[in-house]
Amino acid sequence: MSIRIGNLPPLSAFIALEAVVRRMSFTLASRELKVTQAAVSQQVRALEDYLRAELIVRERPRIRPTEEALVIANAVRAGIDGIEAAVNSVRHRPEPNRISVASTTAFSSYWLMPRLTRFFGEYPELEVNLLSKDLDIRDSMSGFDIGIVYTNQSRPGFQATRLFGEEVVAVCSGPYKAAHPEMQTAVDLLGVHLLHFDSEEPETDWPGWFTALGIDTRTLTPGGVRSALERGAHFDSYILATQAAVEGQGVVLGWRRLIESMLRRGDLVRAVPEAVVPANGYDVILPSRLTDDPAVKSFRTWLAREAAEDW
Known part of the structure; x- marks a missing residue:
């Protein structure tokens, strides 16, 4: 089902364009949206026809978004950010002693997993669910209480604290x-x-x-x-x-x-x-509403201590 607002093209077309601009790739956008590359290309073409303007310049093997595309993509991103911030401001954690932690498979495997035994030793009453998100979790900040992400950006409705930089x-x-x-x-x-x-x-x-x-x-x-x-x-x-x-x-x-x-x-x-030494580093991110949550606060404090002792 295509969802429309007024006489605008389907929302899926705007979401497809935003993903292409952000990823700078039709292939990566299609993977993120879990549709075919042809479907993403068709959505963008439909927007171009509607606007009577070129949005993506296809310079093989690369693509280049036009100024018009950047204006629309930024507006779509702002809308998605606002929706996520609103959802996270009202979503409640169903199990106070269970924390959902999201990061990439590499970070979880190489850095976090070997240290979790120490966390459970300090906080035996808490349980941790590890969520592997190899797609950039900056683009999908729902379904977890704490995220550890390699970034140098902030998002509305979330609090970010630098865990450590990188080499x-x-x-x-x-x-x-x-x-x-x-x-x-x-x-x-x-x-x-x-x-x-x-x-x-x-x-x-x-x-x-x-x-x-x-x-x-x-x-x-x-x-x-x-x-x-x-x-x-x-x-x-x-x-x-x-x-x-x-x-x-x-x-x-x-x-x-x-x-x-x-x-x-x-x-x-x-x-x-x-x-x-990149400008980016690993940030601990969490919805602002969970800043004072006891379990989340304990895990974030433990992460900071582990990072300080490790280097």
């Missing part, structure tokens, strides 16, 4: 590093096998990482460094990309706070000394 470093297995003594600086990595985690964060993919270090790969010719950046296995899971590095399959970019235990055990080693 993005190049890592590999010890045997792989020993087999490639030529790896001394970041530029040397262009001659080895790079493992790619397909991330939307600019400093956490190889081109963005090199750019942040002042290495301008845009001016390099095909067949040289550019082809080196395009080679190698691609992963849509950070855990799989990291495991490939542990198994000696190449060099991957690692979030140091997440992989610190692997570095300490020697499962991974720094390939080169350079590091990039």
